[in-house]
Amino acid sequence: MKFVSTRGQSPEIGFEDVLLSGPAPDGGLYVPQSWPKLDMLRLTGKKDLKYADLAATVLALYAGDPAWYEAIQHHARAAYAKFDDQRIAPLRELGPHRWLLELFHGPTLAFKDFALQVLAPLMNEALARRKTRALVLAATSGDTGAAAVAALAGQPNIDLIVLHPKGRISDIQRRQMTTSTASNVRNIAIEGTFDDAQALVKAVFADAEFAAKHKLAAINSINWIRIAAQAAYYLSTYLALRRPLTFSVPTGNFGDVFAGYVAKQMGTPIQKLIIATNANDILARALATGIYARKAVNATLSPAMDIQVASNFERLLFEAHGRDPAVLRDLMAQFAATGSMTIKPDALELMRKSFAADRVHEGETVATMKLVHRDSGILLDPHTAVGFTATRVAAPDEDVVTVATAHPAKFPEAVEMATGVKPALPERLRWILSAPERCDTLPNDPAALRHYIAAN
């Protein structure tokens, strides 16, 4: 399979390159040249296909090269063997025509484990085949950093440095990273905000000579393999319920919900994808009005969705505008210059065929957590509560699956505030509460970060 940039001015690349790449050199994002099709007849005929093998089937369609199939299957099996529920992505009924898809049974209790646990060993293998190494540099506001540490710890060809804003992430989020004993992992607390940490990473990457010398790499949510790996749970859900489904997806950077679109393009019967947003509602506004315009970011109870520029949305814009890179270049230039773009009417109509959207207020999120707990005894984390609230845009008799993106114990304060119950951390993670932490502190200064990288 070949991958092309949404902006059309970078050469096509293959699977191995896409494994190791961030954005395309022209600033666009890589997408597959065409949509590979799942053999739905064969898949629906199989009785007990393991989740890991399903995920490998999806990924192998993007590899194209049989030399990769065995490695993909091997790493997928090893990755999902670490989950604490053998069903990997179990479904739970939440009432008539309503289900929860629990994506929090991985090592760090959020759905990001689904992609990163597979991506990390595949990246490592691609580096080994090229006889080289990489230094992954990442800034995190919480969940991504923890998932990256868990996935990259001990990978022989990769080192990881994670920056988090000092004192601005939860204790559990910090401890999930700083208690790692892996010698290839370093944590840095930056004296600044998350935006400062992200700007530092960008500044260091922008120094091309430095980036090449230290073999800097990224694992952010625009990596195509992350999206492809996530498409597998939309497929597994269909195979479990065997009817066309609508999914409600708590959305920030548009990676997860776009993975649902990918599953649909590959042949999974999906009716609608509901983009559930919190107060940071750029996507809900875009779908309602056709104008994609950024505003200031609001802090909410669902911090992983406090995003006003959804990177992966560019991939849907590309699809909806007939995969025309010239149109994309215009739109993205308009957005970069003015903070706003106008989606073409035909494209908007196409998007509305596959997507609906809803914006959920904080009060509604809290009310949903409270109500679901009262009626069914289930604790929802605040992100999942946004998703479940947004199912109101579907018809009552429409079969809707809410994607549960995090375990309630990851956000204990919000859950306790809404329900009066403090969710307990699963047994297997309790050790992090008392384990020693390893973390360095740096000022908000690119020169200090460069010096640190060079010295380590």
Ligand SMILES: *Cc1c(COP(=O)(O)O)cnc(C)c1O
């Ligand atoms: C990352 C994250 C999201 C947002 O997912 P996107 O792919 O960025 O849209 C939602 N909920 C949780 C708990 C997350 O960690």
